[in-house]
Amino acid sequence: MARSANVxxxxxxxxxxxxxxxxxxxxxxxxxxxxxxxxxxxxxxSDAWIPAGKLDTYPLGVxxxxxxxxxxxxxxxxxxxxxxxxxxxxxxxxxKVFSSICTHLGCRVSFHKSSEEYICPCHDxxxxxxxxxxxGPPPRPLNQYESKVDNGNLMIHVIEA
Amino acid sequence: xxxxxxxxxxxxxxxxxxxxxTIFDRMVPKVNWWFTLGSATLFLFAxxxxxxxxxxxxxxxxxxxxxxxxxxxxxxxxxxxxxxGIHHWGATLMVxxxxxxxxxxxxxxxxxxxxxxxxxxxxxxxxxxxGMGFTGYxxxxxxxxxxxxxxxxxxxxAVPGIGDFILRALRGGNDLSGVTLARFFSAHIWMFPxxxxxxxxxxxxxxxxxxxxxxxxxxx
Amino acid sequence: xxxxQKVQYKERYLRAKRNGEKFFPESLYRDMLxxxxxxxxxxxxxxxxxxxxxxxxxxxxxxxxxRPEWYFLFLFEMLKFFPGSLEWVGTTIIxxxxxIALLLLPFYDKNPARHWKKRKFAIGxxxxxxxxxxxxxxxxxxxxxxxxxxxxxxxTLPAQIxxxxxxxxxxxxECHGPDGGGGVIKGVKGLEGFKMKAINGQxxxxxxxxxxxxxxxxxxxxxxxxxxxxxAFGGELSRxxxxxxxxxxxxxxxxxxxxxxxxxxxxxxxxxxxKDIPSYSVNIAPIVKRYCVSCHRPGKENNNYLxxxxxxxxxxxxxxPNVVAGDLNSNLIRMIHGEKITAGGAMPPTKSLSPDLIAIxxxxxxxxxxxxxxx
Numbered sequence: 001m002a003r004s005a006n007v008x009x010x011x012x013x014x015x016x017x018x019x020x021x022x023x024x025x026x027x028x029x030x031x032x033x034x035x036x037x038x039x040x041x042x043x044x045x046s047d048a049w050i051p052a053g054k055l056d057t058y059p060l061g062v063x064x065x066x067x068x069x070x071x072x073x074x075x076x077x078x079x080x081x082x083x084x085x086x087x088x089x090x091x092x093x094x095x096k097v098f099s100s101i102c103t104h105l106g107c108r109v110s111f112h113k114s115s116e117e118y119i120c121p122c123h124d125x126x127x128x129x130x131x132x133x134x135x136g137p138p139p140r141p142l143n144q145y146e147s148k149v150d151n152g153n154l155m156i157h158v159i160e161a
Numbered sequence: 162x163x164x165x166x167x168x169x170x171x172x173x174x175x176x177x178x179x180x181x182x183t184i185f186d187r188m189v190p191k192v193n194w195w196f197t198l199g200s201a202t203l204f205l206f207a208x209x210x211x212x213x214x215x216x217x218x219x220x221x222x223x224x225x226x227x228x229x230x231x232x233x234x235x236x237x238x239x240x241x242x243x244x245x246g247i248h249h250w251g252a253t254l255m256v257x258x259x260x261x262x263x264x265x266x267x268x269x270x271x272x273x274x275x276x277x278x279x280x281x282x283x284x285x286x287x288x289x290x291x292g293m294g295f296t297g298y299x300x301x302x303x304x305x306x307x308x309x310x311x312x313x314x315x316x317x318x319a320v321p322g323i324g325d326f327i328l329r330a331l332r333g334g335n336d337l338s339g340v341t342l343a344r345f346f347s348a349h350i351w352m353f354p355x356x357x358x359x360x361x362x363x364x365x366x367x368x369x370x371x372x373x374x375x376x377x378x379x380x381x
Numbered sequence: 382x383x384x385x386q387k388v389q390y391k392e393r394y395l396r397a398k399r400n401g402e403k404f405f406p407e408s409l410y411r412d413m414l415x416x417x418x419x420x421x422x423x424x425x426x427x428x429x430x431x432x433x434x435x436x437x438x439x440x441x442x443x444x445x446x447x448r449p450e451w452y453f454l455f456l457f458e459m460l461k462f463f464p465g466s467l468e469w470v471g472t473t474i475i476x477x478x479x480x481i482a483l484l485l486l487p488f489y490d491k492n493p494a495r496h497w498k499k500r501k502f503a504i505g506x507x508x509x510x511x512x513x514x515x516x517x518x519x520x521x522x523x524x525x526x527x528x529x530x531x532x533x534x535x536x537t538l539p540a541q542i543x544x545x546x547x548x549x550x551x552x553x554x555e556c557h558g559p560d561g562g563g564g565v566i567k568g569v570k571g572l573e574g575f576k577m578k579a580i581n582g583q584x585x586x587x588x589x590x591x592x593x594x595x596x597x598x599x600x601x602x603x604x605x606x607x608x609x610x611x612x613a614f615g616g617e618l619s620r621x622x623x624x625x626x627x628x629x630x631x632x633x634x635x636x637x638x639x640x641x642x643x644x645x646x647x648x649x650x651x652x653x654x655x656k657d658i659p660s661y662s663v664n665i666a667p668i669v670k671r672y673c674v675s676c677h678r679p680g681k682e683n684n685n686y687l688x689x690x691x692x693x694x695x696x697x698x699x700x701x702p703n704v705v706a707g708d709l710n711s712n713l714i715r716m717i718h719g720e721k722i723t724a725g726g727a728m729p730p731t732k733s734l735s736p737d738l739i740a741i742x743x744x745x746x747x748x749x750x751x752x753x754x755x756x
Binding site: 184185186187188189190191192194196197198200201204205208224228232235236242243245246247249250251253254256258260263264267268269270272273274275276277280281284285287288291294295298301302303304305306307308309311312313316317319320321324337372374375377378379380381 | 382387390393394397398399400401402403404405408409411412414415416419420422423424426427428430431432434435436437438439440442445446447448449450451452453456457460468469472473480483484485486487488490493494495496497498500503504507511536537
Binding site: 010027071 | 416
């Protein structure tokens with residue numbers, strides 16, 4: 001009898017300890033996980049129309065580089081991201097805006113007038129004047145930005161995810 | 162069950178049951194609730210280590226960014242307020258438990274033969290805890306922190322003769338600056354914790370080797 | 382302690398151990414319960430009290446009253462009892478002696494007795510020390526003077542922008558206009574008639590970093606007529622204030638940065654529906670804060686007409702009352718319509734209010750100029 005009472009007491013004590021331990025583990029552990037992954041969950045999308053100057057100033061049929069910066073708040077810091085795009089205007093005032101970031105590994109492409117191609121210096125990728133892949137490793141054409149013309153001013157739609 | 166077969170294999174190599182016997186399965190004198198203060202302090206220290214490591218994930222020890230990064234922890238990061246709250250209040254409670262623990266040992270005369278070294282390491286642990294409190298207080302780089310540390314370091318500067326030197330050594334220059342913040346940060350997250358962990362090691366080794374004291378009887 | 386006593390002690394201790402309990406689970410169980418209680422206390426303190434927000438460290442703020450962490454307060458208080466020439470006794474000798482006394486305690490306390498009845502001196506001495514420490518701590522806590530001009534801390538970005546706009550409206554609007562648009566300055570000593578350029582355009586925002594803006598506000602540009610605003614240079618703004626101000630300017634005027642929605646809502650002047658009855662606290666105060674208070678506060682040229690609160694708006698000024706409930710011919714209404722009367726000229730002097738804001742004022746006066754919205 002005494003022995004079995006002893007066993008129950010021991011069982012009771014250990015289960016109380018296990019309970020207290022797991023409560024503390026959960027109350028600290030779960031918030032810690034949330035705390036660590038929180039910036040990944042809170043990353044905000046931003047979306048803006050960037051003025052890129054008078055449309056008339058962009059030459060016909062020649063991709064022209066335009067750069068701008070966007071500021072985002074990451075935690076306690078304002079981060080300034082630089083963007084560089086190529087603006088291509090054709091005779092009917094249709095505009096295409098290409099990102100200068102190579103779709104392969106993110107190097108910057110530049111337009112070479114002699115061959116009428118965008119060339120990426122990293123792995124010698126070539127894109128044609130409309131962004132399509134000519135040769136090299138890129139999986140898809142250059143990314144394009146949406147654009148519109150407002151009062152003669154070119155506006156570029158930038159979405160940062 | 163695999164664990165039934167795994168355990169003897171592991172035990173043969175790791176000596177788990179030996180550790181269990183010496184640490185957990187030992188006899189201790191019947192004592193009262195005041196004797197829980199030591200393990201309460203150890204528990205608080207462990208909690209401070211965990212929450213402290215978590216805070217260092219976002220904290221930046223620079224005068225420009227320290228305050229902003231803590232604002233971010235408090236308002237931008239999920240549960241940041243909880244982690245910092247536990248760290249803040251844990252520090253306060255730890256000072257209380259360390260101090261009460263020392264009083265308990267004193268009033269029960271537990272520092273006497275054969276536990277003299279346990280006592281000495283305990284006093285050093287008390288001092289290191291106060292050092293943690295002092296260095297940690299500056300890290301938020303807010304008004305309270307800045308001015309309390311200005312005054313606190315000036316107190317050290319009042320030592321006759323070498324006061325100015327101590328003051329400059331503490332602050333890393335004549336003024337409280339980014340250098341002070343960096344060295345307090347280093348002391349708070351590296352130097353004092355390592356000292357404390359080493360001392361806790363000795364302290365606990367002695368507690369287990371000699372055993373906790375019993376409550377003195379009238380004829381002792 | 383001689384060898385006989387040592388052997389005796391060991392025997393007694395062995396007996397106590399034999400009559401004792403197992404460390405696991407009995408002893409550890411008590412430990413665990415205390416730990417759990419402490420843990421609940423900590424989580425409770427974090428949830429219900431939290432960590433008080435403090436303004437950012439400001440070395441130029443000479444009014445701040447420094448206090449050490451509470452567990453050093455007894456030392457801090459003790460120093461009051463030492464005259465300057467003996468300060469080193471309080472700062473060095475006493476704490477140093479206490480530490481050494483504690484460290485070496487087992488080596489000079491040769492009394493072999495352990496029960497408190499045979500250690501009356503040691504117990505008594507320690508008790509006195511502890512009581513003294515507690516007493517000094519309480520005394521220090523009680524005599525701590527309250528912190529002067531402890532400003533609220535804006536912690537989140539929207540709160541900082543709002544705080545920045547409030548600062549802007551008070552400190553900057555009289556010269557730079559309510560929204561940074563500039564204009565001809567009127568009613569400011571030394572700058573009467575100066576044509577202030579706009580500071581809210583790309584020219585300013587793209588070419589000045591936050592640091593530059595901060596420095597312009599803190600140090601001023603005395604050659605251009607702008608006084609310094611930093612506390613260290615005689616202004617009224619602390620570092621946090623200027624930080625918030627710069628944040629407000631950046632988020633409101635720089636079109637490369639997106640204003641958070643919460644901030645835009647908090648700063649907007651409440652829209653008044655066609656059937657709503659305007660009240661001072663909801664509708665008028667936000668307008669007054671942004672367009673009037675910059676000049677209509679103490680220490681400015683304003684014929685003593687202060688607009689800090691409802692009573693002042695109704696009853697202060699050399700030409701009071703400037704607002705009469707139900708009377709559209711009261712001074713304030715005539716002046717915001719641009720009339721020149723004995724009480725003064727058009728208000729605001731730089732640029733008149735937009736018609737919908739004037740309409741809100743008129744409807745408020747017609748409704749009897751109530752302070753609080755009717756329920």
